[in-house]
Amino acid sequence: MYIKEIELQDFRNYQSLSAEFDPRVNIFHGKNAQGKTNLLESIYITSMGKSFRTSKDKDLIRFGADFFRVKVKAYKEDDNFIELAVNKQGKKGIKINGIKAKKISQLFENIYIVIFSPEDLRIVKDEPEKRRKFIDRELCQIRPSYYNSLNQYKKVLIQRNAYLKEPHVDPDVLDIWDSQLAEYGSKVILQRDVFIKKLEAISRSIHQGITDHKESLDVSYEPSIEPCSDLNSVFYEELRKHRKRDIKNRTTGKGPHKDDLKLQIGGIDIRGFGSQGQQRTAALSLKLSEIQLIREETGESPILLLDDVLSELDQQRQNDLISSLEDTQIFITATEISPELQRVLKHIRYFQIKNGAITKTSFAGV
Numbered sequence: 001m002y003i004k005e006i007e008l009q010d011f012r013n014y015q016s017l018s019a020e021f022d023p024r025v026n027i028f029h030g031k032n033a034q035g036k037t038n039l040l041e042s043i044y045i046t047s048m049g050k051s052f053r054t055s056k057d058k059d060l061i062r063f064g065a066d067f068f069r070v071k072v073k074a075y076k077e078d079d080n081f082i083e084l085a086v087n088k089q090g091k092k093g094i095k096i097n098g099i100k101a102k103k104i105s106q107l108f109e110n111i112y113i114v115i116f117s118p119e120d121l122r123i124v125k126d127e128p129e130k131r132r133k134f135i136d137r138e139l140c141q142i143r144p145s146y147y148n149s150l151n152q153y154k155k156v157l158i159q160r161n162a163y164l165k166e167p168h169v170d171p172d173v174l175d176i177w178d179s180q181l182a183e184y185g186s187k188v189i190l191q192r193d194v195f196i197k198k199l200e201a202i203s204r205s206i207h208q209g210i211t212d213h214k215e216s217l218d219v220s221y222e223p224s225i226e227p228c229s230d231l232n233s234v235f236y237e238e239l240r241k242h243r244k245r246d247i248k249n250r251t252t253g254k255g256p257h258k259d260d261l262k263l264q265i266g267g268i269d270i271r272g273f274g275s276q277g278q279q280r281t282a283a284l285s286l287k288l289s290e291i292q293l294i295r296e297e298t299g300e301s302p303i304l305l306l307d308d309v310l311s312e313l314d315q316q317r318q319n320d321l322i323s324s325l326e327d328t329q330i331f332i333t334a335t336e337i338s339p340e341l342q343r344v345l346k347h348i349r350y351f352q353i354k355n356g357a358i359t360k361t362s363f364a365g366v
């Protein structure tokens with residue numbers, strides 16, 4: 001799977017852009033604030049239907065313009081044309097091979113994508129929400145049904161929490177939200193459980209490889225409610241049990257919105273007690289595992305976006321990352337690329353990004 005061409009209209013600081021990409025490595029280089037990350041963002045949105053930097057689609061419209069449009073030609077078995085546009089009113093339109101898509105989740109199977117940014121390097125030590133996002137992003141891509149369950153769960157949770165904030169809470173009304181929350185929430189938990197078990201096996205072997213068998217990484221699910229065969233009713237009972245507390249706290253205390261991913265090395269919880277190096281290496285292992293998992297689940301190699309992350313990794317970790325991705329299309333943004341990495345990276349296409357314009361260059365030092 002790879003992206004052949006892109007066209008942008010009034011996206012961020014690009015008035016118009018069209019570019020053809022290499023099936024292997026593409027490097028966007030240039031000074032700060034020129035539009036390198038913006039270009040990655042435009043690629044990302046054609047895969048996930050939203051940005052990785054903002055939830056406000058309208059922010060992506062070029063200042064002063066009325067709408068933006070991104071079009072890509074992506075290869076998967078055949079050429080596919082994906083088009084996404086958002087207008088000032090925030091209305092989003094998606095077309096796949098010229099046909100209007102009704103749901104965002106229809107995008108997911110056309111382009112699988114993995115993004116790695118400096119923020120992801122902090123995933124181990126950051127708050128649980130970041131790790132839940134990691135799980136959700138990945139699961140949505142490989143299981144569109146998960147995306148639906150998660151969205152339904154989030155909607156019901158918002159409604160239940162809003163109701164809990166009302167001056168008088170009627171248990172019968174709350175009960176309606178409880179049964180729905182249990183229904184969608186149990187689906188979310190069960191899918192996360194299966195996914196994390198697969199991630200556990202893959203990340204253990206990848207981490208051993210990266211650390212030369214010196215460290216063993218244990219990834220496990222830390223669910224708010226333990227998965228079991230009759231989870232729907234167990235979940236519902238948990239909500240009933242904690243009802244008084246929820247009414248007092250005016251918010252829902254139990255459910256997958258409280259889940260976490262536990263990360264241990266040699267029995268030590270590295271979220272709180274790992275060294276910075278251990279935390280960064282584990283983050284790299286998780287990213288590489290994400291790529292591997294998508295490959296195993298879909299038979300396709302996802303596209304990798306590396307936003308400013310190479311300069312954050314030492315040479316060895318840079319080589320580990322790049323050399324394990326022989327058949328993957330990679331987009332890299334950087335202000336500089338080390339000569340050693342240029343030797344490791346074969347078939348590179350360089351693009352200079354300057355003030356919302358792109359120029360193909362023959363090497364990175366221009």
Ligand SMILES: Nc1ncnc2c1ncn2[C@@H]1O[C@H](COP(=O)(O)OP(=O)(O)OP(=O)(O)O)[C@@H](O)[C@H]1O
Nearest residue numbers: 012013032033034035036037038059060061062063
């Ligand atoms: N909606 C928008 N319309 C026009 N310009 C925008 C819009 N949103 C962001 N920009 C501009 O885009 C530029 C930032 O682009 P981007 O984040 O891609 O920079 P970059 O090349 O990745 O820089 P760095 O190397 O610092 O990460 C800023 O100058 C910002 O003002």
Ligand SMILES: [Mg+2]
Nearest residue numbers: 036037308333
């Ligand atoms: Mg940037």
